[in-house]
Amino acid sequence: MTPPFAEQLNLRLCHCCRLACPADESAANCPRCGSPLHMRKPNAIARTWALMLAALVFYIPANVLPIMHTDALYRESSTTILGSVVTLWQGGAWDIAAIIFIASVGVPVTKFLVLGLLLITVQRGSLRSRRERTVLYRALELIGYWSMLDVFVAALLVSLVQFGVFGTIEPRLGILFFGLVVVLTMLAAQSFDPRLIWDTEPRNE
Amino acid sequence: MYTSPYIICEYCDSVYHRPQLSLHQKALCQRCGAVVARHNLLSIDQSLALSVAAGMLLLFICFYPVLMLKAQDQINSASLFDTVLALAEGPISLMALMSAFAIVFVPALQVVLMIWLLVHARGGVRAPAFRGCMRALAALRPWGMLEVFLLGCLVAVVKLKGPLDAAPTLGLFALGFLSLLMIGMAGRDVHLLWEKLP
Numbered sequence: 001m002t003p004p005f006a007e008q009l010n011l012r013l014c015h016c017c018r019l020a021c022p023a024d025e026s027a028a029n030c031p032r033c034g035s036p037l038h039m040r041k042p043n044a045i046a047r048t049w050a051l052m053l054a055a056l057v058f059y060i061p062a063n064v065l066p067i068m069h070t071d072a073l074y075r076e077s078s079t080t081i082l083g084s085v086v087t088l089w090q091g092g093a094w095d096i097a098a099i100i101f102i103a104s105v106g107v108p109v110t111k112f113l114v115l116g117l118l119l120i121t122v123q124r125g126s127l128r129s130r131r132e133r134t135v136l137y138r139a140l141e142l143i144g145y146w147s148m149l150d151v152f153v154a155a156l157l158v159s160l161v162q163f164g165v166f167g168t169i170e171p172r173l174g175i176l177f178f179g180l181v182v183v184l185t186m187l188a189a190q191s192f193d194p195r196l197i198w199d200t201e202p203r204n205e
Numbered sequence: 206m207y208t209s210p211y212i213i214c215e216y217c218d219s220v221y222h223r224p225q226l227s228l229h230q231k232a233l234c235q236r237c238g239a240v241v242a243r244h245n246l247l248s249i250d251q252s253l254a255l256s257v258a259a260g261m262l263l264l265f266i267c268f269y270p271v272l273m274l275k276a277q278d279q280i281n282s283a284s285l286f287d288t289v290l291a292l293a294e295g296p297i298s299l300m301a302l303m304s305a306f307a308i309v310f311v312p313a314l315q316v317v318l319m320i321w322l323l324v325h326a327r328g329g330v331r332a333p334a335f336r337g338c339m340r341a342l343a344a345l346r347p348w349g350m351l352e353v354f355l356l357g358c359l360v361a362v363v364k365l366k367g368p369l370d371a372a373p374t375l376g377l378f379a380l381g382f383l384s385l386l387m388i389g390m391a392g393r394d395v396h397l398l399w400e401k402l403p
Contacts (some may be wrong), residue, residue: 003219003235008262008400011220013213016343017399020209020220032207032399060212096363134216142378147349148307151356152288152350155304157364159291160274160371176297183303186347193292198217198236 005198010151012037045119051191052115054177055184058177059108065174067154072167080174081105083151101148104178111185114140117191122196127140130197137194148182151175208400214241240285245397247390253323255390258318262382262383267309270375271358272367282338284376285309285354312387318342322398331402342395352384 012023014037021030021037030037041047066078079087081104084142088097108137114136121133154175161169211221224232226240231243235307245256270282283291285308292301318338325332334340353356358377 003221006213006218006220009211010218011211011213013218015215016340018212018215018396019207020211020213027302035340063345073285085318093363096360099360103356121219131237133380135237138216138239141347145307145353146356148350148353149357149360150322151300151304152308152354153360153364155288155292156272156283156357156361159287159359160281160365162291171294171297171300173296174301175292179300179303190310190347194216194237195218 004108007039012038030031040195040199042189044191044196045123047191048119048188049182051117051188055108055114055181055188057180058184061179062174062181065177067150067158067174067178069172070167071170073168078172081178085096089165100150100153103147107143107147108181108185110143111140111189115185115188117195118194119191127200131202135199137189137192137197140189143163144186145182145183148179151179151182163165184186213270214239216328240246249323249326249401250391253320253327255386256316256319256323259312259383259390260320262379262386263312263316266376266379267377268381269376270374272361273372275370275372282374288354289319296336307348308354311345311349312351312383315342315387317393320393322395325399326402329402335402339395339398349387353379353389355380355384 006020007023010023011020013019014021014033014035016035017030017033019030019032020033023037023039029035066080067084067180069078070076081100085097085101085105088100090092118133118137118140121128121153154171158169158171161167210223213220216236216239217233217237219236219241221232221234222240226232226242227246228244228246232241233239234241250318267285270284270287272283274281289301289305289309292298292304303349322332322338322342323334325335337338355377358373358380362371362373
């Protein structure tokens with residue numbers, strides 16, 4: 001026996017305090033915590049597309065522009081994210097190279113692909129593997145901020161290596177774009193409504 | 206006064222009767238497999254104790270270095286604040302704001318709000334501005350990034366290895382404990398206060 005949907009019982013979930021609110025009440029706010037109630041998140045699909053595409057645009061400068069500028073005794077160099085992964089790999093630190101590659105390339109690309117897949121299947125009203133797609137969405141929430149890793153690594157290196165016998169490391173613009181990509185993809189994932197995946201089911205069983 | 210016999214899955218909108226859960230049990234949604242309810246492990250006193258501990262750890266690592274760099278006779282160190290300040294110069298000061306928000310401001314606010322709510326909850330009353338505090342906690346939850354920063358520290362240690370000798374300090378262990386505390390309490394069971402203090 002499948003459980004009923006909230007809509008069929010005239011209930012609405014409050015996203016903030018998780019109260020099952022009666023939907024027929026005239027108030028548009030949750031009686032317990034006062035946050036606005038919606039049947040589904042407003043304009044979920046359009047907002048998610050917009051935020052995701054913005055993130056995709058920023059992802060280009062995040063990878064092309066250098067994130068750090070190193071000024072050691074005899075050599076100067078600017079590194080991009082991929083550049084630092086390659087350097088680490090060649091230097092034998094394949095484990096760190098893998099962590100950084102997963103966090104700054106794997107995670108954002110996975111987010112773009114998964115969000116795109118969810119948006120397209122929802123728009124087409126697809127009935128296929130809805131449970132699996134919900135699991136994908138939960139995974140998307142879980143990996144949320146891990147791509148912030150390289151931003152923090154860069155910040156730590158910058159603050160540790162300053163004006164001394166070690167030379168200096170300065171932050172560069174690439175970090176900023178990378179941070180914006182993370183924030184935008186997080187907002188995109190938050191504005192998507194996973195309940196849309198299930199809205200294809202006939203409601204009067 | 207505002208309780209409901211029903212719980213709703215936030216991922217697919219399925220409705221269930223509220224289950225009675227015993228220790229370590231959790232209820233999964235039949236339709237999509239998400240967790241819809243779980244037994245909460247900690248009492249209000251225990252949560253409060255953990256929040257106070259988290260507050261002290263956070264204060265500690267804001268100023269005490271998490272990493273140290275030694276070479277020849279020079280020592281450089283970085284605390285949470287130093288890290289944020291390092292980004293503040295040059296063209297990317299916006300990034301300093303973003304990281305200050307993620308690793309200092311959000312965790313600090315979470316801890317303060319938790320302590321405020323729980324101190325009053327011990328006496329069985331709602332704290333002043335209960336609604337606002339609870340809503341703020343729910344909104345802050347995705348934006349605390351201490352555990353990512355922790356991994357960042359470990360990566361930085363290995364990256365600087367070689368000619369330089371980067372060493373983790375006591376602060377790094379404090380950061381590790383703090384991340385565990387924040388994951389364990391700050392987001393997970395706070396919304397249950399809505400049910401405990403109707």
